[in-house]
Amino acid sequence: MKGIHLGEFEELVLLAVASLDENAYAVSIQSELLERVGRKSNISAVHTALYRMEDKGLVESSRGGAEAKRGGKNKRLFKVTNFGINMLKESKEKRESFWKTLPQISTTS
Amino acid sequence: MEDVTTNINHILRLNNPPKYSRRFLKWVISEELFDDIDGDLMELFHERATTANIWKAKSLYLQDVLLSTRNIYLRRKLKFYNPLVMYKNYLKIAFRNLLKYKGYSFINIFGLALGMASCLLILLFVNNEVSFDGFHEKKANIYRLDEVQTFGAVSAQKVALSMYPMGPNLLADYPEVVDFTRYWTMGRTLVEHENQQHYIGEIARVDTSFLEMFDFKLVRGNIDEAFQEMFDLVISESIAERLFGDEDPIGKLLKLPNDDVNLKVTAVMADVPDNSHLQFDALLSTKAWDSEQRQNGWGSNYLNTYLQLAPGVDIASLEAKFDDFLVKFMGEEALDYYELFLQPLSDVHLGSMDITHDYNNHKKFARSSVNIFVILAVFVLLIASINFMNLSTARAATRSREVGVRKSVGAFKGQITGQFVAESIVLTIIALLIAFGLCFVSINSLIQIIDRDLSMSLFFQPVNLLVVMAITVLIGLLSGIYPALVMSGFNPVMALKGSGTANSKSWFRNALVVFQYAIAIAIIIGTSVATRQLNYMQNLDLGFDKELTVVMNMYQETNDKYELLSSELKNQSNILDVTATSQRLGNNLHQTSMQYRADTALITGSSSFVQVDHNFFDFYKMEILEGRALSKEFAADERGRSFVVNETLARELGANGHDVVGMPFHFGGVDTLGQIVGIAKDFNYNKLNLKVEPLFMTSPTENYWSEVNVKIKAGNLQTAVQEIETVWTSLFPQRPFEYEFLDQHFSRLYQSEQQLTKVISILSGLAIIIASLGLFGLASFTVRQRLKEMGIRKVLGASVGQIVMILSKKFTLLVLIAFLIAAPVTYFLMSGWLDGYTYKISIGVIVFLVVGLGSWLIALLTVSVQSFRVAKSNPVDTLRIE
Numbered sequence: 001m002k003g004i005h006l007g008e009f010e011e012l013v014l015l016a017v018a019s020l021d022e023n024a025y026a027v028s029i030q031s032e033l034l035e036r037v038g039r040k041s042n043i044s045a046v047h048t049a050l051y052r053m054e055d056k057g058l059v060e061s062s063r064g065g066a067e068a069k070r071g072g073k074n075k076r077l078f079k080v081t082n083f084g085i086n087m088l089k090e091s092k093e094k095r096e097s098f099w100k101t102l103p104q105i106s107t108t109s
Numbered sequence: 110m111e112d113v114t115t116n117i118n119h120i121l122r123l124n125n126p127p128k129y130s131r132r133f134l135k136w137v138i139s140e141e142l143f144d145d146i147d148g149d150l151m152e153l154f155h156e157r158a159t160t161a162n163i164w165k166a167k168s169l170y171l172q173d174v175l176l177s178t179r180n181i182y183l184r185r186k187l188k189f190y191n192p193l194v195m196y197k198n199y200l201k202i203a204f205r206n207l208l209k210y211k212g213y214s215f216i217n218i219f220g221l222a223l224g225m226a227s228c229l230l231i232l233l234f235v236n237n238e239v240s241f242d243g244f245h246e247k248k249a250n251i252y253r254l255d256e257v258q259t260f261g262a263v264s265a266q267k268v269a270l271s272m273y274p275m276g277p278n279l280l281a282d283y284p285e286v287v288d289f290t291r292y293w294t295m296g297r298t299l300v301e302h303e304n305q306q307h308y309i310g311e312i313a314r315v316d317t318s319f320l321e322m323f324d325f326k327l328v329r330g331n332i333d334e335a336f337q338e339m340f341d342l343v344i345s346e347s348i349a350e351r352l353f354g355d356e357d358p359i360g361k362l363l364k365l366p367n368d369d370v371n372l373k374v375t376a377v378m379a380d381v382p383d384n385s386h387l388q389f390d391a392l393l394s395t396k397a398w399d400s401e402q403r404q405n406g407w408g409s410n411y412l413n414t415y416l417q418l419a420p421g422v423d424i425a426s427l428e429a430k431f432d433d434f435l436v437k438f439m440g441e442e443a444l445d446y447y448e449l450f451l452q453p454l455s456d457v458h459l460g461s462m463d464i465t466h467d468y469n470n471h472k473k474f475a476r477s478s479v480n481i482f483v484i485l486a487v488f489v490l491l492i493a494s495i496n497f498m499n500l501s502t503a504r505a506a507t508r509s510r511e512v513g514v515r516k517s518v519g520a521f522k523g524q525i526t527g528q529f530v531a532e533s534i535v536l537t538i539i540a541l542l543i544a545f546g547l548c549f550v551s552i553n554s555l556i557q558i559i560d561r562d563l564s565m566s567l568f569f570q571p572v573n574l575l576v577v578m579a580i581t582v583l584i585g586l587l588s589g590i591y592p593a594l595v596m597s598g599f600n601p602v603m604a605l606k607g608s609g610t611a612n613s614k615s616w617f618r619n620a621l622v623v624f625q626y627a628i629a630i631a632i633i634i635g636t637s638v639a640t641r642q643l644n645y646m647q648n649l650d651l652g653f654d655k656e657l658t659v660v661m662n663m664y665q666e667t668n669d670k671y672e673l674l675s676s677e678l679k680n681q682s683n684i685l686d687v688t689a690t691s692q693r694l695g696n697n698l699h700q701t702s703m704q705y706r707a708d709t710a711l712i713t714g715s716s717s718f719v720q721v722d723h724n725f726f727d728f729y730k731m732e733i734l735e736g737r738a739l740s741k742e743f744a745a746d747e748r749g750r751s752f753v754v755n756e757t758l759a760r761e762l763g764a765n766g767h768d769v770v771g772m773p774f775h776f777g778g779v780d781t782l783g784q785i786v787g788i789a790k791d792f793n794y795n796k797l798n799l800k801v802e803p804l805f806m807t808s809p810t811e812n813y814w815s816e817v818n819v820k821i822k823a824g825n826l827q828t829a830v831q832e833i834e835t836v837w838t839s840l841f842p843q844r845p846f847e848y849e850f851l852d853q854h855f856s857r858l859y860q861s862e863q864q865l866t867k868v869i870s871i872l873s874g875l876a877i878i879i880a881s882l883g884l885f886g887l888a889s890f891t892v893r894q895r896l897k898e899m900g901i902r903k904v905l906g907a908s909v910g911q912i913v914m915i916l917s918k919k920f921t922l923l924v925l926i927a928f929l930i931a932a933p934v935t936y937f938l939m940s941g942w943l944d945g946y947t948y949k950i951s952i953g954v955i956v957f958l959v960v961g962l963g964s965w966l967i968a969l970l971t972v973s974v975q976s977f978r979v980a981k982s983n984p985v986d987t988l989r990i991e
Binding site for chain 1: 142144145147149150151152153156172173176177179180183185
């Protein structure tokens, strides 16, 4: 699919969705990002990323798990699509191909 | 664990996120996403509220909300949402509802269609009126030259007449005037072609510039060559076809039998369209009449003059110069009698009601009447639209379950509003189609009533069709939006339980009913007052007997044999009497200057006059108040030296206590003073909205009548007319016999008023029908809503009468309020209208009482039909519904 690129934040969110498995919704993703990579983000940014990726076909969503603390509203649960998984793999491979050709890189201070 | 739960519950109960922030979020985020995002934010808030300070949680919540504005453009298609299926469902439900309540659907759609049809037809008519003289390219710069004449005691009057020399001299003296043409009719003219005699309806004498100023298109020949020779003639296509058939008319000669002159056809023009105020069948140039005497003929007014002005000329300042113009050619005293003014071409058809001697103004009409039509049409449409809206709103109650189901299945408010608005638009479009059908059916009757050339094809021009469609959709939208909002606002739980939520805002519906009825009542009162006034005028004693009188035009050769004609006619068994006059009664009479001697002074004044045969007063059963009528017995009478004046002139002449009978008097052409021999009671020789002017009557010195009047016996009109015809054709075989009844001539004076009242009567009938249809529908819904209440009342012992009373009470009140609003407004408007008439009826209370009671009864009847049914029904049936 030509023209679809993952932004850096989007990639993180996508990874978080993948790692959260069955319970990936905006609030859990936000806290996952904070815990795993120390990334502080506003909930609205997470929303933007999720819905954009849904438009691109990287994730799909369903509703479920209403709770009183949510004012009785359902959660929107996200799941990475096959296309999203391929995208993640591809992205990882591209990065690795760079690492392979640049073995001697080291921090110079 | 229990503690935590109670704690959370406590927080949930007491600390909700800030209300206004949440409302803002709802406003920002699209409807489909709101639930998800709102839930997320709420969860975060509650988490923070339990772990941290409540104020911090609130401020963070606000921050989240504000940052969420970035997602304002996020949209989501609802999953599994197939609009097509939904639309199909909307359509199906809409039609099921239409069929389920057939009666109401019919009332709803048909009422609107009736309103639309009358509006469409009136628009056609108005369009036709406004289009008069619109086809002339130079219309903006063409003006008709009219006069205001003030002759002595006769009140100042505007006349559509001007003098022969005015046109050319205005063109010569004022650079503002670019061109001029005169228009001087010859009336019906007999022409001879190959020994065959034909009438040409109207030959007009015009200046050669006529065809350049006005766009009457030539189909053969060209403008430059049309009027080269003195007797060049331009004829219309239909005349050409009648006279020459398929032959080429150009160059053909037509003989005027009386003048031994040959007219040569040089061009053929398209027939004059019906929406031209000038109507003629042939044109001649004025050249043949352009004698020196005429060129200096200041003071005689007998034709129309049209001026073409340079673009941008200031009319007021040009008119101001006309006084100098009159003084230059006619001397100072001209200003005592004449004032000139310019009338824009676009005003001639609709703006000439106050102008008399307006002989060349085809189907002249009042602009105020056109406005009345437009207002009425809009009102009728308004009543119909209100009906439509009212019924749809009332019907909302029956569809509350549907709304409830739709909402609980997940319909948004916007979808339900859209559904009902769209439904209402579809219904208005159906109504429009029916309205077109109604127009097709009824257009011919309308054409007959108003005598206009209307065609439905106007609506099918793309632009007009678009406008009509746009207005229809607008009506659908406006009348659909209120019920749609009411319905989409239903609480689904209440709606599903089936408890009517529609009752709460019924004051709005009631206000609309009052408004409708007020308009309908006003229109009906207005119509009946106008009709009564018109009948009153037509049946008023005019002061002379106009019944059973046949009038015929006289011509040169018929005048030569007047005595013979008269005696032959009198010999017929069905003919009572014959007289002759110089002018037909029922027109504004010509005026002339007169002189009379009071004491020793010779005083000059002016008055209307008519020359009459000596038996005129007997013939018309006019009353002579003083002195005597004209008579054969007196030699002076025969020589035009005796005068009979009417009361109005007598008052003026006898102002200083002089004896009027016996007063020396003469007029115009005669140079020796004659004598007034009698005073006749005032009679109305013109429309009754004009007052009686001073008038004198005398016999001419020789027979030159413009018409002969024949009084016939009642009962045998047909035979009498045949007798006249036999005499006429035996004496004048070359003159086709033509006649008119005088009373018909008089009723034609009121033609414009008659057309107006007829159309208004129809419209007012429609208004009350449509309003009643609406009330009927509304009543049935109200009754339906109160079924149970009525059942209980019956069980508790209420009688049929009491229940009908209860249900009718409200509507009686509504009609009463409508009446109280409409009555004073109508009274005020109609008094203003009646002030324009000299002889008028008093409005009186009775009209108001009758119309008020009538509309109340109609309303009561419509409501009772419904309530009676409920009252008669078995309470078991009504109470069982659950």
